[in-house]
Amino acid sequence: MAPMRGERGGSPARGARASLPLPRRLIRQIARHVASSGRSLRRLEVSGRVIDNFDDIEDASDESDMEQPQPAVACGGNAGNLPPADHDDDLTSLSWLQDRNLLRGINLTKSGVDMEDTKMVDNQIIVKREIKTPPPVARVPSPPRTPCKAPPSPPANTHTKPPYSFSCLIFMAIEAAPARALPVKEIYAWIVRHFPYFRHAPQGWKNSVRHNLSLNKCFHKVAAAPGLGKGSLWTVDPQHRASLLQAFGRQPIPAVGDVVENPEPVQENGTRVSLLARRLADPEPGADEYLAAATVLAMKYGPAVLDQLPPAAHLVISRCARDEHSYSGGEERRTAEALLNLAGVRSEPAPS
DNA sequence: CTGTCAGTAAACAATT
Protein backbone atom coordinates (compact mmCIF):
# COMPACT_ATOMS: atom_id res chain seq x y z
CA MET A 1 0.00 0.00 0.00
CA ALA A 2 1.02 3.49 -0.20
CA PRO A 3 2.12 3.70 3.33
CA MET A 4 0.28 5.98 5.52
CA ARG A 5 2.41 7.93 7.79
CA GLY A 6 4.23 5.52 9.87
CA GLU A 7 6.35 6.15 12.83
CA ARG A 8 6.99 9.75 12.35
CA GLY A 9 7.11 11.74 15.44
CA GLY A 10 8.67 8.92 17.30
CA SER A 11 6.82 6.43 19.35
CA PRO A 12 5.79 7.51 22.74
CA ALA A 13 7.59 5.87 25.52
CA ARG A 14 6.06 2.56 26.14
CA GLY A 15 5.27 1.48 29.61
CA ALA A 16 8.56 -0.05 30.43
CA ARG A 17 8.29 -0.33 34.17
CA ALA A 18 9.73 -3.61 35.16
CA SER A 19 7.11 -4.28 37.73
CA LEU A 20 4.27 -2.47 36.08
CA PRO A 21 4.20 -2.62 32.34
CA LEU A 22 1.57 0.03 32.12
CA PRO A 23 2.66 3.57 32.81
CA ARG A 24 1.24 4.78 36.03
CA ARG A 25 0.08 7.87 34.28
CA LEU A 26 -2.00 5.83 31.88
CA ILE A 27 -3.44 3.80 34.68
CA ARG A 28 -4.48 6.99 36.37
CA GLN A 29 -5.97 8.20 33.18
CA ILE A 30 -7.84 4.98 32.69
CA ALA A 31 -9.14 5.23 36.22
CA ARG A 32 -10.23 8.81 35.65
CA HIS A 33 -11.78 7.96 32.38
CA VAL A 34 -13.67 5.03 33.71
CA ALA A 35 -14.85 7.14 36.59
CA SER A 36 -15.88 9.93 34.31
CA SER A 37 -18.03 7.57 32.36
CA GLY A 38 -20.03 6.73 35.39
CA ARG A 39 -18.21 3.68 36.52
CA SER A 40 -15.66 3.31 39.18
CA LEU A 41 -12.41 1.58 38.95
CA ARG A 42 -11.56 -0.51 41.94
CA ARG A 43 -9.25 -3.08 40.61
CA LEU A 44 -6.85 -3.14 37.73
CA GLU A 45 -4.81 -6.10 36.77
CA VAL A 46 -1.81 -5.56 34.61
CA SER A 47 -0.10 -8.66 33.38
CA GLY A 48 -1.07 -10.55 36.43
CA ARG A 49 -0.25 -7.84 38.87
CA VAL A 50 -3.27 -6.56 40.66
CA ILE A 51 -3.57 -2.94 41.52
CA ASP A 52 -6.41 -2.17 43.78
CA ASN A 53 -5.32 0.93 45.54
CA PHE A 54 -6.15 3.63 43.13
CA ASP A 55 -6.05 6.32 45.69
CA ASP A 56 -2.32 5.89 45.83
CA ILE A 57 -2.04 6.00 42.14
CA GLU A 58 -4.36 8.90 41.91
CA ASP A 59 -2.37 10.83 44.40
CA ALA A 60 1.03 9.78 43.32
CA SER A 61 3.18 12.32 41.70
CA ASP A 62 3.98 12.00 38.08
CA GLU A 63 7.66 12.32 38.16
CA SER A 64 8.65 8.72 37.74
CA ASP A 65 6.31 8.17 34.89
CA MET A 66 6.27 11.56 33.43
CA GLU A 67 6.99 11.06 29.83
CA GLN A 68 7.83 13.44 27.12
CA PRO A 69 5.06 15.35 25.60
CA GLN A 70 3.85 13.41 22.65
CA PRO A 71 4.49 15.33 19.55
CA ALA A 72 2.99 12.68 17.38
CA VAL A 73 -0.42 13.45 18.66
CA ALA A 74 -0.10 16.97 19.71
CA CYS A 75 -2.15 18.51 17.00
CA GLY A 76 -4.90 15.98 17.00
CA GLY A 77 -6.11 16.98 20.36
CA ASN A 78 -4.81 15.26 23.38
CA ALA A 79 -4.19 11.90 21.95
CA GLY A 80 -2.01 9.74 24.04
CA ASN A 81 -3.79 10.95 27.07
CA LEU A 82 -7.03 9.41 27.95
CA PRO A 83 -9.10 12.47 28.44
CA PRO A 84 -12.13 12.91 30.50
CA ALA A 85 -15.23 12.03 28.64
CA ASP A 86 -16.18 15.58 27.97
CA HIS A 87 -13.16 16.43 25.93
CA ASP A 88 -14.60 15.45 22.66
CA ASP A 89 -14.14 18.83 21.24
CA ASP A 90 -10.47 18.19 21.32
CA LEU A 91 -10.94 15.13 19.35
CA THR A 92 -11.67 16.34 15.92
CA SER A 93 -15.36 16.06 16.39
CA LEU A 94 -15.32 12.33 16.50
CA SER A 95 -17.78 12.34 19.29
CA TRP A 96 -20.19 10.79 16.86
CA LEU A 97 -18.33 7.58 17.32
CA GLN A 98 -19.09 7.62 20.95
CA ASP A 99 -22.46 9.18 20.86
CA ARG A 100 -23.93 6.66 18.57
CA ASN A 101 -23.04 3.53 20.31
CA LEU A 102 -20.54 2.20 17.93
CA LEU A 103 -20.20 -1.05 19.72
CA ARG A 104 -23.66 -2.09 18.88
CA GLY A 105 -22.66 -2.19 15.30
CA ILE A 106 -19.97 -4.73 15.82
CA ASN A 107 -21.02 -8.27 15.69
CA LEU A 108 -19.73 -9.59 18.94
CA THR A 109 -21.83 -12.62 19.16
CA LYS A 110 -19.72 -15.10 17.36
CA SER A 111 -18.05 -16.63 20.33
CA GLY A 112 -20.99 -17.67 22.30
CA VAL A 113 -22.16 -14.92 24.55
CA ASP A 114 -24.26 -12.29 23.02
CA MET A 115 -22.89 -8.84 23.42
CA GLU A 116 -26.23 -7.47 24.36
CA ASP A 117 -26.27 -9.79 27.32
CA THR A 118 -22.67 -9.41 28.17
CA LYS A 119 -22.12 -5.69 28.43
CA MET A 120 -19.64 -5.19 31.17
CA VAL A 121 -20.28 -8.58 32.59
CA ASP A 122 -20.54 -8.17 36.30
CA ASN A 123 -18.94 -4.82 35.87
CA GLN A 124 -15.65 -6.22 34.85
CA ILE A 125 -13.63 -5.61 31.77
CA ILE A 126 -10.59 -7.43 30.73
CA VAL A 127 -8.05 -6.01 28.40
CA LYS A 128 -5.41 -8.32 27.30
CA ARG A 129 -2.78 -7.69 24.75
CA GLU A 130 -0.44 -10.38 23.80
CA ILE A 131 2.53 -10.39 21.57
CA LYS A 132 1.55 -12.85 18.95
CA THR A 133 3.93 -11.55 16.39
CA PRO A 134 6.04 -8.53 16.93
CA PRO A 135 4.17 -5.77 15.23
CA PRO A 136 6.84 -3.56 13.82
CA VAL A 137 5.18 -3.26 10.49
CA ALA A 138 2.58 -0.64 9.99
CA ARG A 139 2.17 1.72 12.82
CA VAL A 140 -0.57 3.99 13.85
CA PRO A 141 -0.61 6.99 11.59
CA SER A 142 0.71 10.12 13.08
CA PRO A 143 -1.30 13.25 12.79
CA PRO A 144 -0.57 15.52 9.93
CA ARG A 145 2.40 17.65 10.47
CA THR A 146 1.16 20.84 9.03
CA PRO A 147 -1.19 21.91 11.80
CA CYS A 148 1.28 20.84 14.43
CA LYS A 149 2.69 24.30 14.35
CA ALA A 150 -0.31 25.42 16.26
CA PRO A 151 -0.20 24.93 19.99
CA PRO A 152 -2.25 21.89 20.80
CA SER A 153 -3.14 22.46 24.39
CA PRO A 154 -5.64 25.28 24.29
CA PRO A 155 -9.15 24.04 23.97
CA ALA A 156 -9.46 23.18 20.35
CA ASN A 157 -12.83 23.70 18.81
CA THR A 158 -14.60 21.25 16.64
CA HIS A 159 -13.08 22.82 13.60
CA THR A 160 -9.65 21.62 14.40
CA LYS A 161 -8.09 19.83 11.56
CA PRO A 162 -8.52 16.10 12.02
CA PRO A 163 -5.36 14.21 12.87
CA TYR A 164 -5.95 11.75 10.12
CA SER A 165 -4.40 11.61 6.75
CA PHE A 166 -6.56 11.93 3.71
CA SER A 167 -6.13 8.24 3.02
CA CYS A 168 -7.56 7.48 6.45
CA LEU A 169 -10.46 9.79 5.91
CA ILE A 170 -11.20 8.30 2.54
CA PHE A 171 -10.87 4.84 3.94
CA MET A 172 -13.36 5.56 6.69
CA ALA A 173 -15.77 7.15 4.28
CA ILE A 174 -15.71 4.22 1.92
CA GLU A 175 -15.91 1.68 4.70
CA ALA A 176 -18.90 3.44 6.09
CA ALA A 177 -20.75 3.25 2.83
CA PRO A 178 -23.27 0.46 2.53
CA ALA A 179 -21.81 -0.68 -0.73
CA ARG A 180 -18.24 0.02 0.32
CA ALA A 181 -17.96 2.22 -2.67
CA LEU A 182 -18.49 5.91 -3.06
CA PRO A 183 -18.18 8.55 -5.70
CA VAL A 184 -15.89 11.40 -4.83
CA LYS A 185 -18.78 13.66 -4.13
CA GLU A 186 -20.02 11.32 -1.44
CA ILE A 187 -16.55 11.04 -0.03
CA TYR A 188 -16.47 14.81 0.26
CA ALA A 189 -19.84 14.74 1.92
CA TRP A 190 -18.87 12.08 4.41
CA ILE A 191 -15.74 13.91 5.39
CA VAL A 192 -17.56 17.18 5.83
CA ARG A 193 -20.30 15.50 7.78
CA HIS A 194 -17.95 13.95 10.27
CA PHE A 195 -15.18 16.50 10.30
CA PRO A 196 -16.70 19.95 10.39
CA TYR A 197 -13.27 21.40 9.92
CA PHE A 198 -13.63 20.76 6.23
CA ARG A 199 -16.85 22.65 6.04
CA HIS A 200 -14.93 25.86 6.05
CA ALA A 201 -11.55 24.57 5.02
CA PRO A 202 -9.97 26.05 1.94
CA GLN A 203 -11.20 24.38 -1.19
CA GLY A 204 -7.86 22.71 -1.78
CA TRP A 205 -8.70 19.75 0.40
CA LYS A 206 -10.96 18.33 -2.26
CA ASN A 207 -8.11 18.43 -4.63
CA SER A 208 -6.10 16.56 -2.06
CA VAL A 209 -8.79 13.95 -1.77
CA ARG A 210 -8.85 13.40 -5.50
CA HIS A 211 -5.10 13.46 -5.60
CA ASN A 212 -5.01 10.81 -2.93
CA LEU A 213 -7.57 8.65 -4.66
CA SER A 214 -5.59 8.74 -7.83
CA LEU A 215 -2.21 8.26 -6.32
CA ASN A 216 -2.87 5.92 -3.46
CA LYS A 217 -2.78 2.29 -4.45
CA CYS A 218 -5.19 1.51 -1.65
CA PHE A 219 -8.04 2.97 -3.62
CA HIS A 220 -9.50 1.64 -6.81
CA LYS A 221 -11.88 3.10 -9.26
CA VAL A 222 -14.72 0.91 -10.37
CA ALA A 223 -17.17 1.35 -13.17
CA ALA A 224 -19.68 3.99 -12.46
CA ALA A 225 -23.14 2.82 -11.69
CA PRO A 226 -25.73 3.73 -14.27
CA GLY A 227 -27.33 7.02 -13.46
CA LEU A 228 -24.51 8.02 -11.22
CA GLY A 229 -23.59 10.90 -13.42
CA LYS A 230 -20.08 12.07 -13.72
CA GLY A 231 -17.27 10.16 -12.14
CA SER A 232 -16.76 6.67 -10.84
CA LEU A 233 -17.16 4.77 -7.66
CA TRP A 234 -14.12 4.41 -5.48
CA THR A 235 -13.41 1.39 -3.38
CA VAL A 236 -10.76 0.19 -1.01
CA ASP A 237 -8.50 -2.35 -2.55
CA PRO A 238 -9.04 -5.55 -0.57
CA GLN A 239 -5.35 -6.25 -0.76
CA HIS A 240 -4.64 -3.04 1.03
CA ARG A 241 -7.55 -3.02 3.39
CA ALA A 242 -5.66 -4.88 6.05
CA SER A 243 -2.85 -2.42 5.78
CA LEU A 244 -5.18 0.49 6.20
CA LEU A 245 -6.72 -1.07 9.25
CA GLN A 246 -3.33 -1.97 10.53
CA ALA A 247 -2.22 1.56 10.17
CA PHE A 248 -4.90 2.45 12.66
CA GLY A 249 -4.56 -0.37 15.01
CA ARG A 250 -0.91 -1.24 14.72
CA GLN A 251 -1.79 -4.83 15.22
CA PRO A 252 -0.88 -7.46 12.70
CA ILE A 253 -3.86 -9.14 11.20
CA PRO A 254 -4.09 -11.89 8.69
CA ALA A 255 -4.35 -10.92 5.10
CA VAL A 256 -7.86 -11.56 4.14
CA GLY A 257 -9.51 -11.84 0.85
CA ASP A 258 -12.25 -9.34 0.83
CA VAL A 259 -15.62 -10.92 0.98
CA VAL A 260 -18.29 -8.40 0.45
CA GLU A 261 -21.47 -9.87 1.61
CA ASN A 262 -24.95 -8.54 2.18
CA PRO A 263 -24.37 -4.87 2.25
CA GLU A 264 -26.26 -3.42 5.11
CA PRO A 265 -29.39 -1.58 4.29
CA VAL A 266 -29.01 2.10 4.65
CA GLN A 267 -30.64 3.28 7.78
CA GLU A 268 -30.41 6.58 9.39
CA ASN A 269 -28.12 8.50 11.61
CA GLY A 270 -26.18 6.29 13.90
CA THR A 271 -26.46 3.33 11.66
CA ARG A 272 -23.77 4.78 9.55
CA VAL A 273 -21.47 4.46 12.48
CA SER A 274 -22.63 0.98 13.11
CA LEU A 275 -21.92 0.22 9.54
CA LEU A 276 -18.48 1.65 9.80
CA ALA A 277 -17.76 -0.33 12.89
CA ARG A 278 -19.10 -3.48 11.40
CA ARG A 279 -17.24 -2.92 8.23
CA LEU A 280 -14.09 -2.37 10.11
CA ALA A 281 -14.67 -5.60 11.90
CA ASP A 282 -15.57 -7.39 8.73
CA PRO A 283 -15.02 -9.85 7.26
CA GLU A 284 -12.61 -11.47 9.62
CA PRO A 285 -13.93 -11.62 13.14
CA GLY A 286 -11.61 -12.00 16.01
CA ALA A 287 -8.48 -10.15 15.14
CA ASP A 288 -10.41 -7.65 13.15
CA GLU A 289 -12.70 -7.04 16.03
CA TYR A 290 -9.74 -6.12 18.06
CA LEU A 291 -8.56 -3.90 15.28
CA ALA A 292 -11.89 -2.25 15.01
CA ALA A 293 -11.83 -1.49 18.68
CA ALA A 294 -8.26 -0.34 18.51
CA THR A 295 -9.19 1.83 15.60
CA VAL A 296 -11.96 3.42 17.54
CA LEU A 297 -9.68 3.95 20.46
CA ALA A 298 -7.07 5.46 18.23
CA MET A 299 -9.58 7.63 16.50
CA LYS A 300 -10.98 8.88 19.71
CA TYR A 301 -7.83 9.47 21.67
CA GLY A 302 -5.30 9.61 18.95
CA PRO A 303 -3.10 6.87 17.70
CA ALA A 304 -0.43 7.22 20.33
CA VAL A 305 -2.71 5.87 22.98
CA LEU A 306 -2.18 2.45 21.53
CA ASP A 307 1.50 2.78 22.05
CA GLN A 308 0.86 3.27 25.69
CA LEU A 309 -0.78 -0.07 26.01
CA PRO A 310 2.26 -2.26 26.28
CA PRO A 311 2.31 -5.69 24.77
CA ALA A 312 1.12 -8.37 27.10
CA ALA A 313 -0.58 -5.86 29.28
CA HIS A 314 -3.42 -7.53 30.96
CA LEU A 315 -5.97 -5.26 32.48
CA VAL A 316 -8.90 -6.16 34.53
CA ILE A 317 -11.12 -3.27 35.26
CA SER A 318 -13.86 -3.99 37.66
CA ARG A 319 -16.49 -1.94 39.25
CA CYS A 320 -16.73 -4.05 42.33
CA ALA A 321 -13.66 -5.26 44.06
CA ARG A 322 -15.38 -8.36 45.23
CA ASP A 323 -16.12 -9.51 41.74
CA GLU A 324 -13.70 -12.16 40.71
CA HIS A 325 -15.00 -13.56 37.54
CA SER A 326 -13.15 -15.58 35.08
CA TYR A 327 -14.00 -15.83 31.48
CA SER A 328 -13.63 -18.47 28.92
CA GLY A 329 -13.23 -17.87 25.26
CA GLY A 330 -13.99 -14.74 23.34
CA GLU A 331 -10.75 -13.12 24.26
CA GLU A 332 -10.73 -10.93 21.24
CA ARG A 333 -14.30 -9.98 21.78
CA ARG A 334 -13.60 -8.98 25.34
CA THR A 335 -10.56 -7.11 24.24
CA ALA A 336 -12.59 -5.26 21.70
CA GLU A 337 -15.24 -4.56 24.24
CA ALA A 338 -12.76 -3.36 26.75
CA LEU A 339 -11.04 -1.11 24.31
CA LEU A 340 -14.33 0.31 23.22
CA ASN A 341 -15.26 0.91 26.78
CA LEU A 342 -12.01 2.64 27.39
CA ALA A 343 -12.79 4.70 24.38
CA GLY A 344 -16.01 5.69 26.01
CA VAL A 345 -18.09 3.71 23.60
CA ARG A 346 -20.66 1.97 25.66
CA SER A 347 -21.57 -1.58 25.03
CA GLU A 348 -25.17 -0.62 25.32
CA PRO A 349 -27.07 2.57 25.03
CA ALA A 350 -27.18 4.32 28.30
CA PRO A 351 -30.53 3.68 29.88
CA SER A 352 -32.61 6.78 29.82
C1' DC B 1 22.49 15.20 4.31
C1' DT B 2 19.33 12.15 2.15
C1' DG B 3 15.25 9.56 1.27
C1' DT B 4 10.47 8.96 2.19
C1' DC B 5 6.00 10.43 2.94
C1' DA B 6 1.98 13.50 3.29
C1' DG B 7 -0.07 17.81 2.10
C1' DT B 8 -0.80 21.38 -1.15
C1' DA B 9 -1.11 23.77 -5.47
C1' DA B 10 -1.63 23.80 -10.14
C1' DA B 11 -2.10 22.42 -14.94
C1' DC B 12 -4.50 19.76 -17.98
C1' DA B 13 -7.72 16.45 -20.20
C1' DA B 14 -12.03 14.08 -20.16
C1' DT B 15 -16.71 14.00 -19.08
C1' DT B 16 -21.35 15.63 -18.04
Next chain:
DNA sequence: CAATTGTTTACTGACA
Protein backbone atom coordinates in the same frame (compact mmCIF):
# COMPACT_ATOMS: atom_id res chain seq x y z
C1' DC C 1 -19.39 26.73 -21.85
C1' DA C 2 -18.99 25.72 -17.00
C1' DA C 3 -18.42 22.54 -13.49
C1' DT C 4 -16.79 18.29 -11.99
C1' DT C 5 -13.75 14.49 -12.09
C1' DG C 6 -9.34 12.26 -12.65
C1' DT C 7 -4.34 12.36 -13.59
C1' DT C 8 0.00 14.15 -13.20
C1' DT C 9 3.83 17.07 -11.82
C1' DA C 10 6.13 19.96 -8.69
C1' DC C 11 7.09 21.83 -4.43
C1' DT C 12 7.31 22.01 0.68
C1' DG C 13 7.84 20.46 5.36
C1' DA C 14 8.48 16.86 8.77
C1' DC C 15 10.73 13.02 10.08
C1' DA C 16 13.93 8.83 10.36
